[in-house]
Amino acid sequence: MNNYTFRIKRFDPENDTVPRWEEFHVEMAPTERVLDGLIKIKDSVDGSLTFRRSCAHGVCGSCAMKINGKNGLACQTLIKDVSFSPDTVITLEPLPALPLIKDLVVDMAPFFEKNDKVLPYLINNEPPPERERLQSPEDQHTILQSITCIMCGCCTSSCPSYWADKEYLGPSALLKAYRFIFDTRDRSTEARLERVAQVHGLWRCHSIYNCVEVCPKEIDITGHIAKLKSLSVKKALSGRKSLKKK
Amino acid sequence: MIHYFDTLIIGSGLAGLRAAIEASRHGSVAVLTKLYPTRSHSGAAQGGISAALGNEEPDSPEWHFYDTTKGSDFLGDQDAIGIMCEDAIRTIVELEHMGVPFSRTPEGKIAQRRFGGHTRDFGAAPVRRACYSADRTGHAILFALYEQSELQGVASFPEFQVLDIVIENGRCSGALVLDIQSGDLHTFNAKATLVASGGYGRVFKTTSNALASTGDCLSILFDGGIPLEDMECFQFHPTGLYGLGILITEGARGEGGILVNGKGERFMERYAPTIKDLAPRDMVSRAIMTEIREGRGVDGKDFVHLDLRHVDKKIIEERLPEISTFCKIYMGIDPSENPIPVLPTAHYAMGGIPTDVDGRVLGDEKGATIEGLYAAGECACVSVHGANRLGCNSLLDTVVFGRRAGMAIGGYIKDADRREIAKGPSDRVKADMNALVNSTGDEKAGALRSEFRKMMMDRCSVFRNEEGLAGLVQDLKTIKERTKYVGIKDRGAQFNTELLEALELNHLINLGEAIALSALQRKESRGAHSREDFPERDDENWLKHTFAFKTGRGIEFRYKPVTITRFKPEERKY
Ligand SMILES: Cc1cc2nc3c(=O)[nH]c(=O)nc-3n(C[C@H](O)[C@H](O)[C@H](O)COP(=O)(O)OP(=O)(O)OC[C@H]3O[C@@H](n4cnc5c(N)ncnc54)[C@H](O)[C@@H]3O)c2cc1C
Numbered sequence A: 001m002n003n004y005t006f007r008i009k010r011f012d013p014e015n016d017t018v019p020r021w022e023e024f025h026v027e028m029a030p031t032e033r034v035l036d037g038l039i040k041i042k043d044s045v046d047g048s049l050t051f052r053r054s055c056a057h058g059v060c061g062s063c064a065m066k067i068n069g070k071n072g073l074a075c076q077t078l079i080k081d082v083s084f085s086p087d088t089v090i091t092l093e094p095l096p097a098l099p100l101i102k103d104l105v106v107d108m109a110p111f112f113e114k115n116d117k118v119l120p121y122l123i124n125n126e127p128p129p130e131r132e133r134l135q136s137p138e139d140q141h142t143i144l145q146s147i148t149c150i151m152c153g154c155c156t157s158s159c160p161s162y163w164a165d166k167e168y169l170g171p172s173a174l175l176k177a178y179r180f181i182f183d184t185r186d187r188s189t190e191a192r193l194e195r196v197a198q199v200h201g202l203w204r205c206h207s208i209y210n211c212v213e214v215c216p217k218e219i220d221i222t223g224h225i226a227k228l229k230s231l232s233v234k235k236a237l238s239g240r241k242s243l244k245k246k
Numbered sequence B: 001m002i003h004y005f006d007t008l009i010i011g012s013g014l015a016g017l018r019a020a021i022e023a024s025r026h027g028s029v030a031v032l033t034k035l036y037p038t039r040s041h042s043g044a045a046q047g048g049i050s051a052a053l054g055n056e057e058p059d060s061p062e063w064h065f066y067d068t069t070k071g072s073d074f075l076g077d078q079d080a081i082g083i084m085c086e087d088a089i090r091t092i093v094e095l096e097h098m099g100v101p102f103s104r105t106p107e108g109k110i111a112q113r114r115f116g117g118h119t120r121d122f123g124a125a126p127v128r129r130a131c132y133s134a135d136r137t138g139h140a141i142l143f144a145l146y147e148q149s150e151l152q153g154v155a156s157f158p159e160f161q162v163l164d165i166v167i168e169n170g171r172c173s174g175a176l177v178l179d180i181q182s183g184d185l186h187t188f189n190a191k192a193t194l195v196a197s198g199g200y201g202r203v204f205k206t207t208s209n210a211l212a213s214t215g216d217c218l219s220i221l222f223d224g225g226i227p228l229e230d231m232e233c234f235q236f237h238p239t240g241l242y243g244l245g246i247l248i249t250e251g252a253r254g255e256g257g258i259l260v261n262g263k264g265e266r267f268m269e270r271y272a273p274t275i276k277d278l279a280p281r282d283m284v285s286r287a288i289m290t291e292i293r294e295g296r297g298v299d300g301k302d303f304v305h306l307d308l309r310h311v312d313k314k315i316i317e318e319r320l321p322e323i324s325t326f327c328k329i330y331m332g333i334d335p336s337e338n339p340i341p342v343l344p345t346a347h348y349a350m351g352g353i354p355t356d357v358d359g360r361v362l363g364d365e366k367g368a369t370i371e372g373l374y375a376a377g378e379c380a381c382v383s384v385h386g387a388n389r390l391g392c393n394s395l396l397d398t399v400v401f402g403r404r405a406g407m408a409i410g411g412y413i414k415d416a417d418r419r420e421i422a423k424g425p426s427d428r429v430k431a432d433m434n435a436l437v438n439s440t441g442d443e444k445a446g447a448l449r450s451e452f453r454k455m456m457m458d459r460c461s462v463f464r465n466e467e468g469l470a471g472l473v474q475d476l477k478t479i480k481e482r483t484k485y486v487g488i489k490d491r492g493a494q495f496n497t498e499l500l501e502a503l504e505l506n507h508l509i510n511l512g513e514a515i516a517l518s519a520l521q522r523k524e525s526r527g528a529h530s531r532e533d534f535p536e537r538d539d540e541n542w543l544k545h546t547f548a549f550k551t552g553r554g555i556e557f558r559y560k561p562v563t564i565t566r567f568k569p570e571e572r573k574y
């Protein structure tokens, strides 16, 4: 057990006009999670400290925040990974670029709303077969990474293109579009491509890779966006060709 | 704010969302969750969902029926088990059509693997019955159901926490709900209310359950006079990560992993000679605890090893990526190179709100229903799992009975009249909250919670006995008294999680009492309920369901016979 210092950016919407910093000291083992530290503070020092959490092992996406300057999950980050010696301070802030509600809690609505714009559901109106639709393991692999997204918001809130343009769909929603466009069972590629291949969509991404760096599920988001871009270019070209023929 | 809906669904896990999709074909639906919908704990389910698809080897719903009944130690109701196993294949195919990205066989069919207690030919050998999406099956299904519910126009209210469910004159008329973000109290009037609020593993110190799995709605209904069934039956999963309780799926053993004690022995060969490490969970958990008690833990400590080192690396990478990551992050070990230290972890509530096979909540042991009130999923007790659930049967239960409840609701709301919750209940809820926020007591909710969860773990987990349970019941009274003096620092309305955690603690202790007293009165050992002072199953006296009622005189018990249609109780050997 060591004594660690947590420096936390706090904001009480009913009393503060701007955020303030507060320091807490907690006895912890280096192998404990940052989330354990937050819970210890809440349970024994200051019950009003506010943060989201649920699963506590990196599967629900609730506890995304900025940890020592980088977005991540508090339940998937161990103390030893962010505090190399007991006197390194652990700094916690809410996710950037989303409206602040209280302490480490931001309004996720603008983030989730982006998803709704890419038709985020499997669309296939052909009469279903009696048994499962077949899909080869290789085809399933094409969407494998994209289905592991837990909608934590780390990526979109770290994306400079999103900071500059709040209408930008952002990496997470584009990844969702990819998940369905490249699912061999889906039949709405055109409609979805139309929604993402626009200035606030695919073309806003400048491959800066911030998103990939912070994704707790290690998804190569930028790579997926690149595949969407090339598909969209291909479709546009073949569209033009078929126009010429007419 | 006041809302009117045909159907109100509390909980956006698999059970709630599947019901919502169904009910939305018949009228307006609101889904409430205290989290965001896709953050429900269903998303943590790893291993799979069962159905006798026979994609990888011959299988039949009949064998599934037998295994589930035997797994339940014959406490499961066979009418319900029959329905579930018969409907399983259709259910999985439907999920696939909705977009669930299952892992595939080389021919492109849904892949299947082995899981504990699932066998061919009535117990002859393990069978591949678990349909999976790597080790993220719950996540894959949760997202698909949420996406389809959105497509159906279901209205979802994220971060809305239910404080009370209103039942007047034997009829449910909706719920009183806190908008966590604003702190406003909302009234949801609905013709039909479905409770799908999930498990309550947070009662125990070591658990695989989420911090949000606090059983609020069961406790609310219990206080409102609804009985709770078979609360003594709580499942401890054999393989929780040592010290953390994070689950390592049974799928790890399904893919070939074995359990090893401190002497390097594959000890399950002694406890279940036929199916060994794939024996049902209650047996494996008891075996692990016995090994440890008899001094055969690893390095003399209180854990054993789950060994995957002989399993093909490729299989671990492709089919168990998530648990490998957990091992790496939290334990600093690679399961291909090091054995994983494990210990049983509180995992699944077999008991809960009693319902019929269409999700109607029962008001007593004789089968009287509460008009307009439904329950499905882990919070409910149909009962398909009896005294011990088989792996992969819970996800199936949530989807099969969630859908059935949704269909029953569809029929009911056609002729039901509009509901209007009176002002009384909401004044009461407001007063309770104000009293808590303004309490000047100096007890800390966090400290009480830790004490409570430890005492439940020490005296009411894998093994139980009269002395421990009786003492526990006394200690629970004391701790309940102390919760009256919990002080709250946060006086704000918005996002007051301190207040919510204090309320959740009251619910946990309420359920802890129901569990402890139910365990004390069942004087036999059956499934996960293992009494050291009554080590045998006693079909003559205890082949029946416990119904706990909260009355002015304290908790009282009545009983409901088990429904047996197909398989007579027999000795349970594997
Ligand atoms: C780690 C883990 C792995 C598992 N793996 C498997 C597996 O492989 N196969 C299998 O069959 N089963 C598995 N299970 C069991 C299975 O996942 C659960 O039993 C099942 O998902 C429960 O689903 P549910 O819909 O009933 O509840 P949940 O998914 O828990 O949803 C509950 C919902 O209710 C809401 N809620 C609760 N209280 C309130 C309130 N007061 N107000 C508003 N909303 C509220 C929550 O926010 C949530 O939305 C696993 C369980 C765990 C913990």
Ligand code: SF4
Residues within 6 Å of the ligand: A158, A159, A160, A161, A162, A170, A171, A204, A205, A206, A207, A208, A209, A210, A211, A212, A221, A222, A225
């Ligand atoms: S790669 Fe694209 S989406 Fe990702 S951070 Fe950069 S601009 Fe944003």
Ligand code: SF4
Residues within 6 Å of the ligand: A148, A149, A150, A151, A152, A153, A154, A155, A156, A171, A172, A175, A214, A215, A216, A217, A218, A219, A221
């Ligand atoms: S892509 Fe990664 S960072 Fe973005 S929401 Fe999904 S899991 Fe989070």
Ligand code: FES
Residues within 6 Å of the ligand: A052, A053, A054, A055, A056, A057, A058, A059, A060, A061, A062, A063, A064, A073, A074, A075, A076
């Ligand atoms: S609490 Fe679920 S991801 Fe951290």
